[in-house]
Amino acid sequence: MQAQNKQAVSNSLECDVLVVGGGINGAGIARDAAGRGLSVVLCEQHDLAAHTSSSSSKLIHGGLRYLEHYEFGLVRKALIEREVLLRSAPHIMWPLRFVMPHDRGQRPAWLIRLGMFLYDHLARRELLPGSHGLNLRKHVSGGPLKSEFTRGFVYSDGWVDDARLVVLNAMDAAERGAQIYTRTRCDSVTRENGYWDASLMHENGRALQVRARAVVNAAGPWVAQFLGQVGHVRSSKAVRLVKGSHIVVKRLFEHDHAYIFQSPDGRIVFAIPYEKDFTLIGTTDVEYQGATEHVAISDAEIRYLCDLSNRYFSKFITPTDVVWSYAGVRPLLEDAAADASAVTRDYQLDLNADGAPLLSVFGGKITTFRKLAQDAVDVIAPLLGNDRGAWTAGACLPGGDLFAPYPENRAVREFDGFVQGLQRQYDWLAPQLLHRYARAYGSRTHKLLDGRNNQQDMGEEILAGLYAAEVDYLLRNEWATCAADILWRRSKLGLHMPSGSEALLNAWLAEHRLSATTQ
Incomplete structure (x- = not known):
């Protein structure tokens, strides 16, 4: 799958669902909807997981402290999801x-x-x-x-x-037919004859018109702003x-x-x-x-x-x-809690059906994103004449199918065995590098290394441990466009690199003309 090549060449297109927001909720909803056969367009004004979804404590947890606030339903929901997610992307x-x-x-x-x-x-x-x-x-x-x-x-x-979790959801959505537009802002949405007419604008000035049968507002911190300033719709909910x-x-x-x-x-x-x-x-x-x-x-x-x-x-x-x-x-x-730490981490979905449907996502936490996405599509799909059932609870994310068949617990419990298998197959790669690939890409490591048989085949070592082969994979398959995407969201290599590494990588991308302009 060539992620950037999934984007339309024309300046207009039609879809069942336009998802606004490329954080974990938006990516999860796009994945679920595409998997039910709905045509999906997702737009994100910056990079995938550029904000809240890459700034978490990076935990899949029930929320032990939420028990003090008597949020037993939220904790139970999150605890159930905890093991579902572990199986989906070990x-x-x-x-x-x-x-x-x-x-x-x-x-x-x-x-x-x-x-x-x-x-x-x-x-x-x-x-x-x-x-x-x-x-x-x-x-x-x-x-x-x-x-x-x-x-x-x-x-x-x-x-x-957390940031890779968002990217994997977007990848799965794209492989199921969704079109993903990063660095593309939704400037306006207008109801017209039972549809939403949306104007999207890429940061390079390229405009795109989308006609959608429904819109999902998963804009996160911008959810209320999108409703009022872009959609001109009122809601009784607030963030x-x-x-x-x-x-x-x-x-x-x-x-x-x-x-x-x-x-x-x-x-x-x-x-x-x-x-x-x-x-x-x-x-x-x-x-x-x-x-x-x-x-x-x-x-x-x-x-x-x-x-x-x-x-x-x-x-x-x-x-x-x-x-x-x-x-x-x-x-x-x-929820009117006096203390910020006591505000609920649960979510609510707000449907405006005064014409073409508009569903807005309020709240949520990363652990319950899959259930939130399932609930959201359960609301939208019937309105669009789609009666396909939920499917994500028993499906792995890209790279998560370490052992067949799925679902099973082996992939969680025997990850080290998977790494050892990779090291036997690619014994020409340094074990530490291959372990990092296994953690980042799982079974997709085989795609990254496809056709490569020795160290020279990995191409130039742009920065310590970062080869041209990996950069090319991220540009083609994961919507990376610049050094920050690669060093801080698709990986955390930036934490291990000396000062100036980001500038060096951006210069390499510019020299090799591998940037957002090649999309």
């Missing part, structure tokens, strides 16, 4: 054990035990072990902690490469913008467990092994009212995360230890 998702040191000044031990009991039993588990207490004096996770933390708890959730920020520091511990820390203000923060050499710490929950295009962590948030890390870890960090940070705005469903 190359970019994997189980992770979380340690919660018991802080005597915070939630009492009995309450934590009760919460974890509910967490273990609200939904069926096949892949993930349950929770239990820990003696931190004897467990490996106790070593990096301050000596006063002697007791704790451990439970299971999952890790995900509450809450900024979540993270910091990355050099590795604070050697083992493979993550931590969940309680803050004196009642919030929780994760400390997670990240990209082998680093620790990811986050998130914050801060009310946000600024420009959604330019979101950045504040000095106060950096200090907050450093202070909470120092409350638990014996290794002291300061803001000068932060090697990278990121922030994103979560478009949460407004």
